[in-house]
Amino acid sequence: MDIKKKLEYQSNYWYNDGLKRAQIQDMTGAIASLRRSLQYSQSNITARNLLGLLLYGRGEVAEALVQWIISRNFQASGNIAEYYIQKVQSSKSELEVINQVVKKYNQCLQYCSQGGEDLAIIQLKKVVTEHPSFLKAYQLLGLLYLHTEQYGKARQVLRKAHRLDTTDPITLSYLHELNRAQKKKAVSIKEGKEQPAVSYKLGNETIIQPAQGVRENSPMFTIVNIAIGILVGAAVMWFLIMPAVNQSKSQEANESIVEASDQIATQKSEISALKKELEGYRTKSDEAQTAKETAKSTQSSYEALLDVTTKYAAGTESNQNLASTLLSINKDSLGEDGKAQYDKLADSIFPSVCRRQYNRGIASFDVKNYDTAVEALAMVVKMDEEYDDGNAMYVLAQAYEATGDTNNAKTYYQKVTEQFSGTEMAEEAQSKLEALNAAADQNAANQNAAADQNGQGAEDSSSQEQDTTE
Amino acid sequence: MLNFEEELKKFQPSLEVEDIEKAVYQEDLTDMSEILKEVVEKSK
Numbered sequence: 001m002d003i004k005k006k007l008e009y010q011s012n013y014w015y016n017d018g019l020k021r022a023q024i025q026d027m028t029g030a031i032a033s034l035r036r037s038l039q040y041s042q043s044n045i046t047a048r049n050l051l052g053l054l055l056y057g058r059g060e061v062a063e064a065l066v067q068w069i070i071s072r073n074f075q076a077s078g079n080i081a082e083y084y085i086q087k088v089q090s091s092k093s094e095l096e097v098i099n100q101v102v103k104k105y106n107q108c109l110q111y112c113s114q115g116g117e118d119l120a121i122i123q124l125k126k127v128v129t130e131h132p133s134f135l136k137a138y139q140l141l142g143l144l145y146l147h148t149e150q151y152g153k154a155r156q157v158l159r160k161a162h163r164l165d166t167t168d169p170i171t172l173s174y175l176h177e178l179n180r181a182q183k184k185k186a187v188s189i190k191e192g193k194e195q196p197a198v199s200y201k202l203g204n205e206t207i208i209q210p211a212q213g214v215r216e217n218s219p220m221f222t223i224v225n226i227a228i229g230i231l232v233g234a235a236v237m238w239f240l241i242m243p244a245v246n247q248s249k250s251q252e253a254n255e256s257i258v259e260a261s262d263q264i265a266t267q268k269s270e271i272s273a274l275k276k277e278l279e280g281y282r283t284k285s286d287e288a289q290t291a292k293e294t295a296k297s298t299q300s301s302y303e304a305l306l307d308v309t310t311k312y313a314a315g316t317e318s319n320q321n322l323a324s325t326l327l328s329i330n331k332d333s334l335g336e337d338g339k340a341q342y343d344k345l346a347d348s349i350f351p352s353v354c355r356r357q358y359n360r361g362i363a364s365f366d367v368k369n370y371d372t373a374v375e376a377l378a379m380v381v382k383m384d385e386e387y388d389d390g391n392a393m394y395v396l397a398q399a400y401e402a403t404g405d406t407n408n409a410k411t412y413y414q415k416v417t418e419q420f421s422g423t424e425m426a427e428e429a430q431s432k433l434e435a436l437n438a439a440a441d442q443n444a445a446n447q448n449a450a451a452d453q454n455g456q457g458a459e460d461s462s463s464q465e466q467d468t469t470e
Numbered sequence: 471m472l473n474f475e476e477e478l479k480k481f482q483p484s485l486e487v488e489d490i491e492k493a494v495y496q497e498d499l500t501d502m503s504e505i506l507k508e509v510v511e512k513s514k
Contacts, residue, residue, distance in 0.1 A: 004503060040502045065490050147474045170480060
């Protein structure tokens with residue numbers, strides 16, 4: 001076996017070793033084996049292609065392309081490297097994004113060398129978001145978190161890096177350092193009572209965290225917190241709960257007022273309806289009373305008319321009494337037949353009675369027996385107002401005036417002036433009426449003057465009494 | 471305890487796409503057979 005064959009065998013041996021390691025995610029070991037394989041034979045395109053694939057898996061796309069391009073140069077046809085290259089180049093936007101991410105990573109390295117860890121952390125967060133398989137970015141970010149003692153974040157980042165490559169020495173060393181640092185921190189927390197404060201660096205800033213024991217063990221803070229809580233509770237009660245309670249109370253009061261108003265309105269309407277009903281009953285009662293009285297009057301009128309008719313026919317009663325009975329009859333309450341009967345009797349009885357009573361009245365007036373004159377002449381006027389061309393009424397008025405009954409006197413003087421106007425008797429009645437009115441006015445004036453004098457006299461006497469008292 | 475500065479030195483700039491061609495040319499493609507050839511030639 002010549003040397004060339006032996007070298008190829010050796011190269012294949014390391015290729016197989018690299019393949020085994022790659023299958024168990026031992027990327028670093030696989031890459032080392034494959035590079036060794038290529039040292040034995042640069043033309044081992046299988047080993048080179050696998051090396052490119054592993055570099056691609058760690059996020060180093062440009063390095064992977066370098067290996068695949070070299071592989072293609074060794075064997076242009078039937079080489080899977082050609083497929084890989086085309087696959088990467090087909091998505092130019094993705095390649096451009098990865099290129100930008102790589103540039104940012106390189107920029108982060110510059111930030112770190114210049115002391116800008118905080119900027120580098122921010123930039124690296126973006127890098128790992130845009131290119132999640134970029135192993136070196138995770139490792140650098142983990143280192144920065146370790147440096148700033150952000151151990152929780154460092155652990156998260158380093159776990160992702162460990163998933164990409166389980167045997168990368170950098171990742172493993174950082175994880176080891178992380179565990180050590182956290183153990184140290186746990187011990188320091190246990191001994192924290194003795195430490196006044198915990199300080200750590202975040203970028204350029206040094207953050208000093210005060211020890212918790214100070215707050216927990218201070219009774220003053222507890223009292224202040226309770227007082228603040230009470231104040232806040234009172235403020236909430238005053239500004240939020242009380243207005244709502246007051247509003248609900250006022251709303252209930254308004255509702256009760258509205259309900260009471262409705263009840264009052266209902267009762268008012270009921271009262272109004274009852275009043276109307278009562279008025280209706282009263283009206284009906286009045287009407288019934290009137291009807292009753294009318295019926296009574298009608299009955300008595302008919303009875304009197306029947307009585308007069310019977311007595312007049314029998315001739316047992318004087319005309320004077322019959323006339324009196326007839327005058328007591330309410331003629332309006334009679335029917336047509338009754339009225340006709342009344343007129344018939346009146347025509348038969350009244351003339352003789354009028355003549356007799358008129359003579360009696362005039363005679364009594366002449367002897368100044370005014371009461372008898374009034375009685376007789378009143379009956380005459382009642383039977384016939386125009387008797388003796390109104391002279392009976394005129395003398396009646398004078399008799400009334402003589403008895404001092406000025407109201408009846410005025411009434412009959414007025415009737416004489418109206419019913420017999422243009423006669424001498426009417427003029428005399430008018431003058432007598434005016435004289436009565438003037439006398440009445442004079443009396444009223446005299447009474448007022450007397451009342452004024454009495455009032456003045458009373459005031460004078462009271463003032464005199466007052467002066468005396470003083 | 472890690473030395474931050476020393477650790478930073480382990481991180482080298484990653485290869486950008488524009489530099490691929492240059493990297494291809496700079497790749498050392500010397501293998502064991504070529505070294506042996508050189509050794510044999512020098513021994514002659």
